[in-house]
Amino acid sequence: MVTPSLSSSSHVFRDMFNVVHIDEKWFYLSRSSKRYYLVPGENEPLRACKSKKFITKVIFLAAVARPRYDTSGNEVFSGKIGIFPLTPLEPAKRSSKNRVAGTMETKPILSVTKDVTRAWLIEKVLPAIRAKWPQGHSGPIFIQQDNAKPHISVNDSEFLEASSQEGFDIRLRFQPPNSPDLNVLDLEILKVRGGNEYRIPHIGKGRLEREGNLPPQIECDQNLIDEMHFVTEM
Structure with missing residues (x-):
C-alpha cells in the first residue's frame, strides 16, 4: 500500500x-447470564x-x-x-x-x-x-x-x-x-520492531481537518521501509 x-x-x-x-x-x-434492572411490576425479558x-x-x-x-x-x-x-x-x-x-x-x-x-x-x-x-x-x-x-x-x-x-x-x-493487522497510523510499532515501547503520536487530525490541512495520505520514511524489508528477510 x-x-x-x-x-x-x-x-x-x-x-x-x-x-x-x-x-x-x-x-x-x-x-x-445477563443482568437486568426492572421497575416494580415489570416483567422479565423473555429469553429462550x-x-x-x-x-x-x-x-x-x-x-x-x-x-x-x-x-x-x-x-x-x-x-x-x-x-x-x-x-x-x-x-x-x-x-x-x-x-x-x-x-x-x-x-x-x-x-x-x-x-x-x-x-x-x-x-x-x-x-x-x-x-x-x-x-x-x-x-x-x-x-x-x-x-x-x-x-x-x-x-x-x-x-x-x-x-x-x-x-x-x-x-x-x-x-x-x-x-499484521495494522493501519497506517501504527508506524511507531514498526520503528520499535513490534515491542511494547511504542507511543502513537498525536497528529491533531481534528485540528487539521478544521483548518482544511488534513493530508489525504500519510508519509512513510524510506529508511523504515528498508529496515522492515531487512528484518522480514532474516
Whole structure:
C-alpha cells in the first residue's frame, strides 16, 4: 500500500479510495447470564434457547470503504457499503404452535464455505457497491479480503462474470500472507520492531481537518521501509 516518491526520501501510503474492505464477525444471539434492572411490576425479558451450552451464533459480513468529501468539506460518500447477516430463508418443514408448514423462517448459517462466501459477494456486496459507489469513478475497484479459508480465489469465474456487469470493474484481492493487522497510523510499532515501547503520536487530525490541512495520505520514511524489508528477510 506504499507508493514510492520520486521527489523525496519519504514514500506515501496509497489513498485507497478504490478499496472496499470486507470482513466477517460472529455474534451470539444471547449470553448464558445477563443482568437486568426492572421497575416494580415489570416483567422479565423473555429469553429462550434449547441449551445455554449451545447458544445460536450469527455471522455478519461487513463492507466499508474510505469516505469522500467535496471541496467544502461536505460528505458525498459515507463509505458504508453495508452489513449483511448470513442468514438464509427456508420454509418450515413441519407445522407447530408457532407457525404452519411452509412458513419462511430465518436460519443461521452454522458453517461458512466458499459457496456461501461467493453467493453473498455476488448477491449482496456487488449490488451494494454498484448502488452506493460515487459517480464519476474510473478504474478498478478492489475488494480487500483476508486469507481465511472460506474466501474465494481472485480468479473465481462466477465472481469475475458478475463483477464486470453494468460497466464496473470490481476485483478481489487478498491481504499479503502473515500481514499484521495494522493501519497506517501504527508506524511507531514498526520503528520499535513490534515491542511494547511504542507511543502513537498525536497528529491533531481534528485540528487539521478544521483548518482544511488534513493530508489525504500519510508519509512513510524510506529508511523504515528498508529496515522492515531487512528484518522480514532474516
